[in-house]
Amino acid sequence: MKVLRVAICVLATLALVALAAWAYLHSGRFDIRADQRPGGLEQWIVSTLRDRSLARQTGDITPPEPFDAPTVARGALIYADACELCHGGPGRQAEPFAYGLHPVPPSLDSPVVQDGTDGEFFWVIGNGLRFTGMPAFSGLYDEEDRWALVAFLRRLPELLPADYAQLISGAGVDPSGEGPYGDPPASGP
Ligand code: HEC
Numbered sequence: 001m002k003v004l005r006v007a008i009c010v011l012a013t014l015a016l017v018a019l020a021a022w023a024y025l026h027s028g029r030f031d032i033r034a035d036q037r038p039g040g041l042e043q044w045i046v047s048t049l050r051d052r053s054l055a056r057q058t059g060d061i062t063p064p065e066p067f068d069a070p071t072v073a074r075g076a077l078i079y080a081d082a083c084e085l086c087h088g089g090p091g092r093q094a095e096p097f098a099y100g101l102h103p104v105p106p107s108l109d110s111p112v113v114q115d116g117t118d119g120e121f122f123w124v125i126g127n128g129l130r131f132t133g134m135p136a137f138s139g140l141y142d143e144e145d146r147w148a149l150v151a152f153l154r155r156l157p158e159l160l161p162a163d164y165a166q167l168i169s170g171a172g173v174d175p176s177g178e179g180p181y182g183d184p185p186a187s188g189p
Pocket of ligand 1: 078082083084085087098101102103106108116120124125129132137149
């Protein structure tokens with residue numbers, strides 16, 4: 001009998017907790033705005049989900065070949081087009097709207113970001129990160145382009161503004177090769 005009473009108490013407590021959670025979710029009291037730092041519990045849940053998910057899915061992703069200079073140059077051009085607006089670049093600020101996101105997009109040359117593996121970068125660029133403003137780019141850039149972005153990100157910490165400016169001027173991209181977005185468009189007659 002005692003066991004039954006304990007079981008009923010446990011079930012009743014669980015039901016109450018579930019009801020309280022349901023009532024909270026429906027109450028509108030959760031502040032969904034992006035321009036306010038979330039509470040500790042939310043930050044812990046999101047960072048745990050993110051870290052565990054990345055560790056589980058990216059462990060065996062490695063670059064198909066070592067990064068060379070033309071690959072870095074190709075990555076730089078894509079970066080200037082698609083990433084700089086949120087993450088900034090050497091000597092360049094992100095667009096003002098990026099500071100209204102939560103989390104604010106980090107500088108990708110920072111030691112904490114560079115601690116991530118090549119596989120994590122590749123995966124995040126392709127699939128994006130839920131609960132953040134990081135978009136998934138696999139529909140826009142093929143694997144080669146995404147690896148070129150990773151190659152460029154690895155060079156970021158040592159790049160001076162002048163090096164970056166030179167890279168994004170298109171110098172260094174093999175003119176006879178593919179353009180940064182696949183085959184160059186057929187030129188006129
Ligand atoms: C609309 C804004 C936006 C754009 C555009 C964007 N990002 Fe992000 N990115 C973010 C945000 C926000 C995060 C999440 C940061 C966090 O979790 O703290 C992020 C995270 C990342 C991370 C993971 C950083 C880490 O903490 O390990 C990488 C790598 C990254 N972005 C690369 C890129 C690349 C490469 C591009 C361009 C192809 C790009 N991003 C374009 C907003 C953006």
